[in-house]
Amino acid sequence: MNQLPVQAFDAARHTFRPALLHLEGRRCLGVEPRSQGDGELYLSPGFIDSHAHIYPGATDLGIAADRIGLSTGVHLVVDAGSAGSTSFPCFRDYVVPTYQVETRAFLNISRVGLVTKQPYYDRRNLDQAAAEACLRDDRSGLLLGIKVLSSGLIVEDAGMEPIRAAVETGQRLGCPVMAHLVEGPPSNQETMALLGPGDIITHIFHGAPNLTANRKAGAHPDPRHCSLGNVMWNADGTPTPPLEAALARGVLLDVGHGAASLDWEVARAAIGAGVRGFSISTDAHIRNIETLVHSLPHVMGKFLALGMTLAEVVACVTSIPARQLGLTGWCDHLTHCATLFRVRPRLAQDPPYLDAYGAEIPAAQVIEPVAVIRRETLCSLDPSGSTHP
Numbered sequence: 001m002n003q004l005p006v007q008a009f010d011a012a013r014h015t016f017r018p019a020l021l022h023l024e025g026r027r028c029l030g031v032e033p034r035s036q037g038d039g040e041l042y043l044s045p046g047f048i049d050s051h052a053h054i055y056p057g058a059t060d061l062g063i064a065a066d067r068i069g070l071s072t073g074v075h076l077v078v079d080a081g082s083a084g085s086t087s088f089p090c091f092r093d094y095v096v097p098t099y100q101v102e103t104r105a106f107l108n109i110s111r112v113g114l115v116t117k118q119p120y121y122d123r124r125n126l127d128q129a130a131a132e133a134c135l136r137d138d139r140s141g142l143l144l145g146i147k148v149l150s151s152g153l154i155v156e157d158a159g160m161e162p163i164r165a166a167v168e169t170g171q172r173l174g175c176p177v178m179a180h181l182v183e184g185p186p187s188n189q190e191t192m193a194l195l196g197p198g199d200i201i202t203h204i205f206h207g208a209p210n211l212t213a214n215r216k217a218g219a220h221p222d223p224r225h226c227s228l229g230n231v232m233w234n235a236d237g238t239p240t241p242p243l244e245a246a247l248a249r250g251v252l253l254d255v256g257h258g259a260a261s262l263d264w265e266v267a268r269a270a271i272g273a274g275v276r277g278f279s280i281s282t283d284a285h286i287r288n289i290e291t292l293v294h295s296l297p298h299v300m301g302k303f304l305a306l307g308m309t310l311a312e313v314v315a316c317v318t319s320i321p322a323r324q325l326g327l328t329g330w331c332d333h334l335t336h337c338a339t340l341f342r343v344r345p346r347l348a349q350d351p352p353y354l355d356a357y358g359a360e361i362p363a364a365q366v367i368e369p370v371a372v373i374r375r376e377t378l379c380s381l382d383p384s385g386s387t388h389p
Contacts, residue, residue, distance in 0.1 A: 001029065005039035006340070011319040011331035015311050016042060021334075026378045028335040044314045045330055046075025046337040046372065049296045050321040051178070051202055051256045051281035054103065055082035055091050059114045061285035068284050069101025071381060072295040073339040073369030078325065079105040080178060080202065080256070080283070081147025084113035085127065085134035092140050104325065106147035106178045107134060109166040119149065120158040126165045135173055144325055145176035150191045151208075152183045160186050160194075167194045176200060176324075178254070181232075182261055183208040188232055189242040197250030200324060201243075204232060204253045204278060205270065207263025207357075233266055237273030252324050255316075257299050257356070258283035259292060264306065264355035271307045279321040280313065292354055297341070297367045302353045305363035310343060313367075340371040340378075 001024050008019035008031055018034040021043060031043065049068060054077055056062035065077045077099075083091040088107060096103050110119035111127050120126060135143055148166035149155070155162055163179060163186070170177040178200040181188045195201065232243045239247060247253075255262065255278060280303055282293045293299060300313050308316075322330035330337070346366050353361040371380045 004041065005034075005037055006031075006041045006043040007039060008033070008334060009042070009044040009311070009314055009318065011045060011315070014315045014319070019043065023378065028373050028376045028378055031334045040342050041370065042310070042314075042341050042343070043334055044339050044341070045318040045322075045334065047073050047296055047317045047339050047369075048076045048078070048279075048321040048325070048327075048330070049074050049282050049284070049317070050078045050279045050325060051080045051254055051283050052077050053082050053114065053283070053285040054079045054099075055087075055095060055113070056286075058087060058090065058095075059083075060116050061114055061287065063284060063286055063289055065099040065101050065103055067289070068282060068295055069099065070372050070374075070379070072297055073341055073372060073381070074101060074296050075337050075339070075372065075374070076102045076104065076327075078144065078281075079103065080180075081106050081108035081149065082114045084108040084111040084119070084125070085130040086111040087113050087115070088134055088138075088143075092138070092142055096140075096142065103142065104144050105142050106145050107131060107143055109146055109148045109162055109169065117154060118156070120155055120162045123158060123161065126158070126162060128165050128169045131169050132173060135175065145178060146170050147178045147180070149180040150186060151180060152185050154180070155186070160190060163191050163194055167196075167199075170199070171196070178202055180256070182206045189240075192242045192246045192251070195246055195249070195251045198252065200252045200254050201246070202254040202256035202281070202283070203258065203261035204255060205263055205267040206232075206261045207266040208260070233270050235269065237269030237271070237275065239275075253278035254324070255280045255299070256283040257281065257288075257293055258285070259288040260356045262302075262356045264302070264359055264361045267303070267355075268306050271303070276308075276312060277320060278316060279324055280316040281321070292356065294351055297369055298351065298353075301363060301365065301367050302355075302361050304343075304365060304367065305353055305361050335373060335376050338373040339369055340373070341367055341369040344368055
């Protein structure tokens with residue numbers, strides 16, 4: 001029997017503690033706490049990417065889930081509204097079974113989902129009865145709730161209708177709504193007011209303005225020209241009154257990095273003001289995976305550089321999203337579902353940490369997964385990113 005010294009994540013206390021991982025070959029027998037000791041490897045519950053787009057071929061943005069899955073230390077990838085009630089059966093029956101990584105999904109309130117980036121152009125697709133039937137009838141365990149995109153570039157003339165439909169459906173079913181809030185109109189102030197306990201705001205550090213103000217200011221989004229109705233955070237990093245009210249109601253927060261939804265100065269200010277308790281997710285899709293996002297560990301590295309501790313960052317991809325998504329027991333068994341990783345210095349060949357506006361985030365360290373544990377078996381990650389026992 002081999003003993004591997006690790007720093008094991010304590011999900012209850014959000015800290016790392018010295019431990020020994022007991023191995024018999026590649027079989028994980030248990031994790032034994034130690035009173036002291038160090039080691040270059042960290043052991044955490046399996047990483048969760050709580051916002052991505054993994055319906056390739058049939059949607060405008062989709063990539064294969066395994067591209068951002070186990071090979072990057074991620075054990076669960078959540079699709080954020082790629083499928084609607086019409087397209088979900090194909091996703092469930094023909095796409096998900098091809099993946100090695102575990103998946104869940106939020107159902108788009110639009111029947112057609114993200115076949116294009118105009119899911120609400122035809123208002124007839126805002127079919128609440130069809131969404132409700134799809135959620136009620138699904139026996140796969142994949143569906144977590146409802147996704148709605150409520151930002152100016154997506155809703156076009158539909159205004160508040162998509163988010164109202166999503167919230168009404170969620171309330172009838174008692175399931176959460178994940179709301180994509182970026183540029184207005186409608187303003188974030190209007191949309192946040194509709195969200196209730198357990199609902200999730202994604203793209204929380206977007207820094208994007210109201211489109212009306214932006215047209216006056218210039219073509220490129222610039223947080224300096226945000227209208228007050230679209231700002232989530234004050235300049236000092238504290239939440240604006242509409243967001244503060246939403247948080248007091250029990251609304252939850254998700255990063256949703258994406259291609260246009262992370263302003264590092266907004267995130268740095270909020271983190272500096274003590275904002276924690278959000279989930280860190282990639283919003284990975286075909287337009288950002290090679291340029292900005294790369295992987296969940298890459299995005300985690302950005303938040304390490306923005307002033308969070310390693311334990312805080314790991315909580316944002318394990319215990320916090322598990323709680324937000326209702327995944328009971330996710331952090332309880334490090335021999336069944338876990339990620340081994342190291343923190344190393346950045347190298348010249350490592351991709352830069354860029355925010356959605358192309359600004360580079362100064363950073364000295366990289367979070368690098370080296371193995372995953374699945375069902376008591378240790379699977380190493382080789383340089384190509386594949387897994388093997």
